[in-house]
Amino acid sequence: MEKIPYLKTPSVLCDNAVQFFILDDPVPSGARLFVQHISFENRTSGADAVRIGRGTDEGSPHWWEEQLQIVVNTVRWMDKEQHIVPDGQRVILRYDGATLGDRIHVEIEGYLTGKVLGAKSYKDIKRTEG
Numbered sequence: 001m002e003k004i005p006y007l008k009t010p011s012v013l014c015d016n017a018v019q020f021f022i023l024d025d026p027v028p029s030g031a032r033l034f035v036q037h038i039s040f041e042n043r044t045s046g047a048d049a050v051r052i053g054r055g056t057d058e059g060s061p062h063w064w065e066e067q068l069q070i071v072v073n074t075v076r077w078m079d080k081e082q083h084i085v086p087d088g089q090r091v092i093l094r095y096d097g098a099t100l101g102d103r104i105h106v107e108i109e110g111y112l113t114g115k116v117l118g119a120k121s122y123k124d125i126k127r128t129e130g
Contacts, residue, residue: 003111006033014044014095014102021058022106024091031114033085039077039107040093046072048097054085061092070095087114 014020027033038052047070055061064083067076085091091108098104 003034003113006108006110006112008108009106011103011105014098014100014104016098016100018097020095020098020102020104022093022095022104023058024108026056026090027085027087027112028114029087031087031112033091033110033112035078035083035085035091035108035110036081037077037107037109038091038093039075041075041105042070042072042095042098042102043105044072044102045099046070046097047095047102050076050096051092051094052078053092053094054083054089055092056089058092058094061094082110 008024010022010024012022040050049066049068050070051061051063051066053061053063053065065079067079070076093106095102095104
């Protein structure tokens with residue numbers, strides 16, 4: 001299966017002092033995102049916890065993991081080796097206890113597969129080929 005490298009490095013300014021969400025772009029229709037690495041760093045202050053997961057928006061996340069007691073200017077990364085994000089969903093990070101004005105840097109690395117490469121999606125194959 002062919003793979004398209006995927007690397008996003010958003011650096012965002014926190015606009016909420018309690019919970020702050022960082023939402024990646026949705027995975028294109030018929031594709032899958034295989035997340036191999038996520039790192040994050042609060043360059044302004046610490047945080048109580050960071051949750052990493054997937055979902056369509058802030059109200060529907062499926063959390064993969066949580067890290068507690070985030071220290072300022074310390075790079076942290078996800079513990080698991082790989083996660084899969086289906087089409088229409090996105091990577092979501094939630095900072096708990098962030099401070100208004102915090103600068104948060106994230107790196108999401110992996111690869112895309114599926115329809116965006118010209119391959120038939122599983123739904124199309126099943127429907128036309130039985």
